[in-house]
Amino acid sequence: MKTEILKQIQKSWNTVADHFNGIDALPSFGPFTQTDDELHLFEAIQDKKVLDIGCGSVHSLAYMNAKGAAELWGVDFSEKQIDTAKETLKGLQATLHCGAMEEDINLPQNYFDIVYSIYAIGWTTDLESTFNLIYSYLKPGGYFLFSWDHPLYAHLQSENGLLSLKGFYQEEGMTRYENFKGEDAPVVIPQRKFSTYLNALIQSGFTIEEVVEPDVPIELKNLEPEVSDRYYSLYKAQKFPTTMIVKARK
Numbered sequence: 001m002k003t004e005i006l007k008q009i010q011k012s013w014n015t016v017a018d019h020f021n022g023i024d025a026l027p028s029f030g031p032f033t034q035t036d037d038e039l040h041l042f043e044a045i046q047d048k049k050v051l052d053i054g055c056g057s058v059h060s061l062a063y064m065n066a067k068g069a070a071e072l073w074g075v076d077f078s079e080k081q082i083d084t085a086k087e088t089l090k091g092l093q094a095t096l097h098c099g100a101m102e103e104d105i106n107l108p109q110n111y112f113d114i115v116y117s118i119y120a121i122g123w124t125t126d127l128e129s130t131f132n133l134i135y136s137y138l139k140p141g142g143y144f145l146f147s148w149d150h151p152l153y154a155h156l157q158s159e160n161g162l163l164s165l166k167g168f169y170q171e172e173g174m175t176r177y178e179n180f181k182g183e184d185a186p187v188v189i190p191q192r193k194f195s196t197y198l199n200a201l202i203q204s205g206f207t208i209e210e211v212v213e214p215d216v217p218i219e220l221k222n223l224e225p226e227v228s229d230r231y232y233s234l235y236k237a238q239k240f241p242t243t244m245i246v247k248a249r250k
Contacts, residue, residue: 005125005174005188006100010077012185017057017080019181024119025059029147030243031232034214041145041210041247045069048113051137053101053130053146054120058085058094065092073112075099076120102126102133109136117146119243122190127197131204138250144206147245150213151194156240161227163239172196194244206248213241 027035036042046068052061055074065072072094076082082098089096099105101117102124115134124130134144157166172192180187201208215221216237225234232242 006077006102009123009187010079010100012180012183012187013078014080015183015185016181017078017084019183020081021057021084022059023056025057026063026116026118028118029214029245030119030149032216032220032234032237033147033241033243034217038218039212039214039245041212041245042067042114042116043143045114049073049111051075051107051112051115053115053117053134054123055085055096056081056120058088058096060116060118061085061094062088062092065089071095073097073107075101075105075107077101100124102130104133107133107137110139112137113139113142115142115144117144117148119147119149121146122148122192125190127190127192127200128203131200131206135204135206135250140250143209143247143249144201145245145247147243148197150241150244151192151197153236153240153242154191156236158227158229158233158236160229161235163236169193197244197246201246201248206250208246208248210245210247212245212247214243214245215241 024030027037045064047070049071050064050069052074055076058074061072061074074096077100079098082096085096097105115137155165155167155169174188175191176188178186228235
């Protein structure tokens, strides 16, 4: 079952990849969210070996290169994303793999100083296996930093500006969308509680160092946005964080 889900998600991501070229990339952690310029969650990147999980168009790896990273590695299971990534990093030395984050694709163990994932980790069909693998990739003392949709934000809906909760936060499982990004691209997205992510990290051996529910960027903080019922909007983000960010160390 998991294999079939992965195949379908991969096919759909190949279809919608162009919609995400350069979107949700460092220094951004997510939609309407403070950047690392404000949060300072990454430590010195100079001369570090970094691995991007769900690297997409690799604009985050380009950011890491600009910060002086010694080695750039990325993993994404969309062939279309990897093709785009190679163009983005043209002229730079980078090691890119097309594969699923929850599967062992023979990446080096005890090797990386930093593993990170920007708005990709929640796609995994097997959170425990994914975190176990990431733990194995890191050097002792290295850290893993990821951002993803705040698990409660997915239940926050706006109708004519009135915010309310929909669905059942306590019920975890898979939600199917038939037309991802308006394309003929059905996907299944796991729904998990915040505690599920934290407990899975602990069970994999990580020490959780910081959990951030970020505000909007400082330049948007005092704006008065128009009422919006869009899934991501400044109107909603000023009232509830779109994103969760977790930093954990091996």
